[in-house]
Amino acid sequence: MKTIFKVGFLMLVGLVWVSLGSGAGVRLELAHGIASGDVTTSSALIWARGAEVSGSTLLVEYSTDENFSDARRAEPVALKPESDFTGKALLTGLAPATRYYYRVRQVLGAEQSRPVTGTFVTAPPADAPAEVRFVWSADLGGQGMCRRPEYFIFNHMAEAQPDFLLFLGDTYYPDERCPSPPNVPGSDFIANTLEEYRAKQKYQFADKPYQKARAVTSLYVIWDDHEVINNFSGTTVDPKRLAIGRQVLFEYFPITVNPQDPNRLYRSFRWGQHVEVFILDTRQYRSDNKLPDGPEKTMLGKEQLAWLKESLQRSDATWKFIASTVKLSFPSDCPAACDSWANGESATGFERELTEISDFILTNKIKNVVWLTGDEHIIDVIQYDPNRDRVIDYYEFTAGPLSALTSYLGAPDATLNPTRIFASNQHWNFGQITVLGSGRLTVEYIDTAGERVFRREFRPS
Numbered sequence: 001m002k003t004i005f006k007v008g009f010l011m012l013v014g015l016v017w018v019s020l021g022s023g024a025g026v027r028l029e030l031a032h033g034i035a036s037g038d039v040t041t042s043s044a045l046i047w048a049r050g051a052e053v054s055g056s057t058l059l060v061e062y063s064t065d066e067n068f069s070d071a072r073r074a075e076p077v078a079l080k081p082e083s084d085f086t087g088k089a090l091l092t093g094l095a096p097a098t099r100y101y102y103r104v105r106q107v108l109g110a111e112q113s114r115p116v117t118g119t120f121v122t123a124p125p126a127d128a129p130a131e132v133r134f135v136w137s138a139d140l141g142g143q144g145m146c147r148r149p150e151y152f153i154f155n156h157m158a159e160a161q162p163d164f165l166l167f168l169g170d171t172y173y174p175d176e177r178c179p180s181p182p183n184v185p186g187s188d189f190i191a192n193t194l195e196e197y198r199a200k201q202k203y204q205f206a207d208k209p210y211q212k213a214r215a216v217t218s219l220y221v222i223w224d225d226h227e228v229i230n231n232f233s234g235t236t237v238d239p240k241r242l243a244i245g246r247q248v249l250f251e252y253f254p255i256t257v258n259p260q261d262p263n264r265l266y267r268s269f270r271w272g273q274h275v276e277v278f279i280l281d282t283r284q285y286r287s288d289n290k291l292p293d294g295p296e297k298t299m300l301g302k303e304q305l306a307w308l309k310e311s312l313q314r315s316d317a318t319w320k321f322i323a324s325t326v327k328l329s330f331p332s333d334c335p336a337a338c339d340s341w342a343n344g345e346s347a348t349g350f351e352r353e354l355t356e357i358s359d360f361i362l363t364n365k366i367k368n369v370v371w372l373t374g375d376e377h378i379i380d381v382i383q384y385d386p387n388r389d390r391v392i393d394y395y396e397f398t399a400g401p402l403s404a405l406t407s408y409l410g411a412p413d414a415t416l417n418p419t420r421i422f423a424s425n426q427h428w429n430f431g432q433i434t435v436l437g438s439g440r441l442t443v444e445y446i447d448t449a450g451e452r453v454f455r456r457e458f459r460p461s
Contacts, residue, residue, distance in 0.1 A: 027051055028106045028113040032202060033211030036120040037219040037254025039164065040269065041096035044120055044218065045254035049086045049205070050079045050106035050113075058087040059112065062102040064095075066119075079106065084198050086251045097124040097272075118215035121163055124272035126317075129437045132275045135217075136166035137430035138224065138325065138374025140204065142404030146178035146187060147207050151403055154209035156450040157430055158216045165217050166277065168374035168400070169224025169325040171253070174200040174245075176226070192241075197248045205252065221253040222265055222279050224325035224375055231339045234284035246284075266304050268311055274435045276317035278308060280324050289337035292347045299326075299341065299350040308357065312366050318439045318460050319368045327373045328354060328396050329382065329412040340375065342413035351415055358386050358416060362393055368460045369394035370441075372431075376400075377407040379429055379445050379453065381421040388417050395458070397443055399431035422454050429453060 028051050035047040046060045058077040063070050077087035094100065100122065103115035124130035135157055141147070157165065174191035187203040189196065204210065225231050228245035246263060249255065258264040265281040285301030300308065312320055324341075326332070331344030343349025361369055373380075373396060380398035385391060396418075406425040412418040427447040434442045439460045445453040 028053060028056065028108060028111060030104060030106060030113060030116045032205035033214055034102075034104050034116045034118050035214040035219055035254050036102065036118060036217075037221065038256045038267075038269070039120055039122055039218040041123045041125055042092065042094045044091045044094065044100070044122065045256060046074070046089045046091060046102055046104065046118075047086065047252075047254040048104045048106075048116070049084070049202075049252075052081070052085050053079070053106070053108055054081065056085075056106050056108040058089060059105045059107045060089040060091070060102060062091055062100050064098060064100060066101045068101065068103065076107070083251055088254055094122050096122050097128065097130060098122050116215070120218040123270060126270050126273065128272045129274065129439075130272040131435065131437050132271045133160075133162050133432065133434045134164045134166060134271075134275075135160060135162040135430050135432045136168055136323070136372050136374075137399045137402050138168040139170040139377055139401030139404040140172060140210075141178060141187075142170060142173050142176065142226070142377075142401060144177060144179055144183070145403050145405060147184040147203070148182050149184050150209050151207050152209055153402055153428055153430065153448040154207070154213035156446055156448070158209070158213045159450070160432060160446070162217050162432065163271070165213065165219050166279075166323055166372065167219055167221045167253075168323060168372065169222055170226045170375065170400075170404075171221065171223070171249075172200050172204045173226045173404075175229045178203070194244050194247065197244050198251070201248055201252045219254060220269060220277065220279060220323075221249070221255055222281060222323065222325060223249050223283060225283060225339070228283070231289060231333060231337070232283060233286045233288050235286065236288045242284075266300075266307065270317065274318040274437075274439050275321065276315050276319070277321045277323060278311055280304065280308065280322065282325050286350070289333070289339055289348060293343055293349050293352050295352065297350060298353055300353065305353070305357075309360050312361065312369070313364055319370060319435055319441060320366065321370050321372050321433075323372045325373065326375045327380070327398055328371055328384075329414075329416055329418045330376050330378075330380070330398075330410055331413055332376065342415065344413050351413075355386075355415070358384075358393075362387055371396040373398045374400040377404055377425070378409060379422065379424045379427065379431075381423070381443065381454065381456065382412060382418045383421060384416045384418050386416040397431055397433075399429060399445065401428055402430065403428055403448075421456065424453060427453055
């Protein structure tokens, strides 16, 4: 679904000075960029953060014409201090498989900022054999490797013109410092309060290449551990810190709030005949990492696990992508407490539940499953044959980091009988998947210099 458009047109950033009754000058601006997200065949969420001006609103116009000749206007969104002056406008009644342009202004009475403009494409219908291209990655600004002076890798992501970006957590590191120098000043502290978590995210969102990428594609975002604190378990972490991390995630990303469960983050999205993405929340419901693995230990919780099984069994998409922020077969922080699925030589981990999911996939003959993972700061391409019948049952593609310390290349845990096709810890990177109208899949990895590190084609079974 590649569409050529004018990137320069999309980055109109302006500001207006507004004189309040006190005579003080206040600058209306959208300094942290814009974003679209959780796009479907007929809807999208538009996000922005305005200047800290009480009584102001977010005005969103959208059109299928980059000149906005047929512009429609969303309902204005009030910008309030209790949401850190962020706002999300819901666009509905959209046409499937269509490129939309949108422009956002902050408005106060008769005054308004100049617009910031972006674009996204809606998902094709479930029966359309459409080509879909998307990117995914994780781990932005970890281990003190923050804006030096920019997250340049996002320029290459924008140039790739993906249909969407799947951001698999560690979108920022509030539990770590970004010392200056060498980083741009503004994040050399560890966050503990709501305002400090917000300040850390604002530091990220001020990055210009990051803004550029968010303006030219839509997002699907899920958290991993650092959105709260390193390697956290939602059932044991300080509830106040968990609530802060979750609040800032919803404030700063265009994530749909589930009306039946406002804290729920797991969800799925369909993109045509060939692509369905199931986004897991591997943090909020997980048991304590330190507990020994067994029947009562869970990473997903009973409801999410049942949802995943039912969703996989019901899906008729050619490729079923399971987005898990943590890896399948690479033990993490073991033997004391495995943070990922595998347990290696440890008694911890979440391998029993992973094996249950694997057995379900095999028993129900669910074909063409790909796990998309991050967290470990390596590139990893693995095929699995858990029943050892010499038939590949599913794959795992790991991407990241976008900007963080790379990890070591440990041997995969042997439980699910993995075969490593490619691995590297030499690159900051993002992964790119293209599914053609024929159903053939290509996975590529792009590094921070814009160079292709790896490419491989896969045919559906």
